[in-house]
Amino acid sequence: MNPYLAGIGLGLVLLAAFVLVGRGLGASGAFNAIIAWAVNLMAPEHARSNEFIAGYLGDGSSSPLKSWLLFEVVGVFAGAMVSGLLAGRAKVTTEKGPRVSVRTRLAMAFAGGVLMAFGAALARGCTSGQALTGGALLNLGSWAFMMMVFAGAYAVAYFVRWQWR
Amino acid sequence: MAMMAPLLKYGVFGDEASLVVAFLIGIGFGFFLERAGFGSARKLVSQFYLNDLAVFKVMFTAIVTAMLGVTYLGWLGWLDLSLVYLVPTYLMPQVVGGLILGVGFVVGGYCPGTSVAATATGRVDGLIYVLGIFAGMFAFAELYPLLKGFYLSGSGEAMTLPGTFGLPYGVVVFAVVLMAVGGFYGAGLLEKKFAAAGE
């Protein structure tokens, strides 16, 4: 799809979120909610004593899984699957460059996820929540974040090009 | 002109229904992410090798669309912008977090939202990436006592570009549109130059 048209579609979805529920999109927050729920399940006292996790548990009156973001992310999964199936782009595969093995690629993917989690936790969001949402709302921190994401990515891209070429 | 939106804040529906709304919005989000081809790590990282600048195009088109929408709806008095949640600014953690996230992006090939989209279309690396996020979040939570000081540094207030730079809202909106359209033109030129070197 023409990237500009896809962007307009995405922008309208974001606008719908603003108009319907007064908040924007997101993704990383859903992972936090799941972690909080899991830790609380297995070690409730530890969860309560950890300030970061406790924040997602609130006063305990409702499960951290009843999170707007979590439901949204489940929707992302569903929507992407539909689009992928319609376009014939859905197949079980590992995206990687020709010179690297699947194992290495998967290890890098895992490492990338770990880094991403730290980045998103510190920044209170990721590209969906901060860059897209905050960008549209002219949020100062979000714009700073966005620029740093591009900076960090461009800076390191050269050093991992063996993964993709 | 009466304020009617955000609908949730005006009581048009409740918290339970908003979860359903979340799911539906998520579907739209995931659908367009995949439409743009962002379920593929190779497509995403092409941005950072200047072959295919779709990430920039999609992202900034979305930002401009929503931004113009919010501006006009607010101006018309249909949307009460003060009721739309603005994430508080913690400048240093956000700057550092952004850098780390950028590195994670090229190393892993995805960001949280696109990794979910990738997993949904069968990418094994997307799934492993998701597992990495879980591991990283858990590690962050465990390390939180050490990181707390840095995590909380900054104003913690909701700050906007117009507010901070003392510019009228509309001027900033126009500036963003100019920058985006200019950027799209430049992106087209860069792609022509570097496209051959890619896939």
Place this chain on the structure above:
Amino acid sequence: MPGWISRLTLNQKLAGAALLLGAAALFASPYPGSKVTLDAKELSLIVASEADHVEAPELAAWIIEGRGDYRLVDLRTPAEFDRYHIPTAQNIPMSVLTDAGLGRQETLVLYSEGGIHSAQAWMLLRAQGYTAVYMLKGGLDEWNDQVVFPVIADNPTPEQRARDERLRSIAVFFGGQPRSAAATAGAAAASVAAPAAMPAAPKVVAPPSASGAAKPAAKKKKEGC
């Protein structure tokens, strides 16, 4: 459509549209700002009918019941709030009230020291579009007088005894105690000075149901991304 427009590519048309909309937006001021319109007649009728009040004993009953369908707002300064506040109340000082971004459909119960600020805040919030706003009649002064330090009879009749027991248990719940009718006659100023420190008891006793009522305060950190 003029020839040159139809000869543009889709992308060029999109860019043109964006630039036009952006330029027009130069004049936009999307924030509602602080000027509001109020319907004077409607509000004066509501004030006259006294439908805008909540009595102190009513509020006390709600708190004990653990009702969670309203938000109790303390309009005083943070310092005053820390010294003493009604359990389950949230501190939103007068000066930031209109910026607090509370949902328009929420039920709000406002209180201040005596009731003047809460009356003024009531008017402002109604003008902003909140419809379910109520004031605690008499403010903290009434609260102390009727709930925390209620007057009980010195020689109670059987019916009075039952009532007094109820008042006593409510008073104790909120960290206070009843006063005798005789003593009150002379020491009129006692109730105002009374809760010198925030009684620890109510905060601890209240939690299981009442803190569930504190929907705003203990809410999950959901609003992140």
